[in-house]
Amino acid sequence: MPGSASRRTVLAAALAAAAGTAAAGAVPASASAPGSAEGDAGHRAPGTVANRFWSTFTDWRSGDAEGTRAVAGHRPGLVLDAPLGRTDYTDPHTGITSAWEYARWTSPAHAPAVPATEVIASWNARTPAGTWLQVELSGTYTDGTATPWFVMGRWASGDADIRRTSVDDQTDGRSSVWTDTFGIDDPASGLRLAAYRLRLTLYRRPGTTLTPTVWRLGAMASDVPDRFTVPASVPGPARELVVPRYSQNTHVGQYPEYDNGGEAWCSPTSSQMIVEYWGRRPSAAELAWVNPDYADPQVCHAARHTFDHQYQGCGNWPFNAAYAAAYPDLNAVVTRLRSLTDLEALIGAGIPAITSQSFRKEELTGAGYGTSGHLMTVIGFTADGDVIANDPASPTNEAVRRVYLRREWENIWLRTKRYNASGKVVSGTGGVCYLYFPDRPTSAQRKALQAVGVL
Numbered sequence: 001m002p003g004s005a006s007r008r009t010v011l012a013a014a015l016a017a018a019a020g021t022a023a024a025g026a027v028p029a030s031a032s033a034p035g036s037a038e039g040d041a042g043h044r045a046p047g048t049v050a051n052r053f054w055s056t057f058t059d060w061r062s063g064d065a066e067g068t069r070a071v072a073g074h075r076p077g078l079v080l081d082a083p084l085g086r087t088d089y090t091d092p093h094t095g096i097t098s099a100w101e102y103a104r105w106t107s108p109a110h111a112p113a114v115p116a117t118e119v120i121a122s123w124n125a126r127t128p129a130g131t132w133l134q135v136e137l138s139g140t141y142t143d144g145t146a147t148p149w150f151v152m153g154r155w156a157s158g159d160a161d162i163r164r165t166s167v168d169d170q171t172d173g174r175s176s177v178w179t180d181t182f183g184i185d186d187p188a189s190g191l192r193l194a195a196y197r198l199r200l201t202l203y204r205r206p207g208t209t210l211t212p213t214v215w216r217l218g219a220m221a222s223d224v225p226d227r228f229t230v231p232a233s234v235p236g237p238a239r240e241l242v243v244p245r246y247s248q249n250t251h252v253g254q255y256p257e258y259d260n261g262g263e264a265w266c267s268p269t270s271s272q273m274i275v276e277y278w279g280r281r282p283s284a285a286e287l288a289w290v291n292p293d294y295a296d297p298q299v300c301h302a303a304r305h306t307f308d309h310q311y312q313g314c315g316n317w318p319f320n321a322a323y324a325a326a327y328p329d330l331n332a333v334v335t336r337l338r339s340l341t342d343l344e345a346l347i348g349a350g351i352p353a354i355t356s357q358s359f360r361k362e363e364l365t366g367a368g369y370g371t372s373g374h375l376m377t378v379i380g381f382t383a384d385g386d387v388i389a390n391d392p393a394s395p396t397n398e399a400v401r402r403v404y405l406r407r408e409w410e411n412i413w414l415r416t417k418r419y420n421a422s423g424k425v426v427s428g429t430g431g432v433c434y435l436y437f438p439d440r441p442t443s444a445q446r447k448a449l450q451a452v453g454v455l
Helices: 006-019 057-062 266-277 297-306 317-325 340-348 406-414 443-451
Strands: 049-054 064-066 068-071 077-080 085-090 097-106 118-126 131-141 150-155 175-178 181-184 193-204 213-222 330-336 353-359 371-381 387-390 401-404 417-419 425-427 432-438
Touching (some): 049 330, 057 068, 064 068, 077 097, 077 193, 118 150, 118 193, 118 330, 131 213, 150 175, 150 317, 266 297, 266 353, 266 371, 317 330, 340 371, 353 406, 401 406
Antiparallel strands (some): 049 213, 068 077, 077 213, 097 193, 118 213, 131 150, 131 193, 175 181, 330 432, 353 371, 353 432, 371 387, 387 401, 417 425
């Protein structure tokens, strides 16, 4: 099965149970489904997604700094200046306990325009050997009560110091963290997250002057209504971007320690395609660890450097964004888009996107497979408005370029509920995507990014 989506399946089951939406039997795709968005006003679904990213010198000066310092320059950032203290960290994946100096930065409280059922954080940083970072989220519910601090990720660009990891079993009985996603346990109750803060902790080896540098930190908050279908959008201008094509399936059996090998590498393979579209790639020295007999060693490199040792997969959304942003002057965020119209505007400005979707085999003509979760790279639209995708779930690099019917693709990507092959109600991603873009976008790119709330 393309990709790996065990946490999405668990989350879907939990939400379905909470909302009482489990189905007893399969419903034909043509049948009217409860929660359908058909008849809703407009196809852009306004007011369902709100982004906030801290990335400017003023942003970094606005937070609560405890041993961190804002640095100016063409790419302002945050560094570890004077350690707040020292702590021991026992890596759960190696059992090794090491001492670390640390400092913290906490964002101002942010009330998103959309009181949220889900929040996904993402960050852009460089962590030299001997350093790493942790991102946490805390918030206030709409009833005025507060969440605890939830760990959204412990991350390093390499894997020599700590094992990059999410943290399981985080809940206060009202919300939970599912690998990389904060979610309200029972959205049907009406409870939402009204405001949140992000806390960044920077770590380094004691007695050194090493520091991570963080250029961007933020989150996407959303409250996308339950929907089995979405209204059809009107096709926009045709354009196709020239993006490298890589198949995950040419790596089947390679490095099974990273999510069983290439058959599950849809996310890092897609990430690598867009990293190279922007003219970045790992150096020969960085690829020296890969077996020289393997084609496209950079895909193996991307899998290793996006691997979440707790989730045991390469599909952690923020870890993929952080991998891409580790390349020079490249930004990356995890967000949701409202419609294919938003995606067409990005493509029109020269910005491809990595989208997450799930579907039964018969729901996407020409795919030839069904999946509980899969990432692919959208690179353009035809004159008829159909979607041109570099689909890594292809047998060869040459076969990666696919054209998928607009109406089918639009629905499988933007819906939040679907029926799986067993007839049970499970979740859809509701328009989740990764956007990677240069630190100095063109005016057209900046306009397109601003229109989707990323800049």
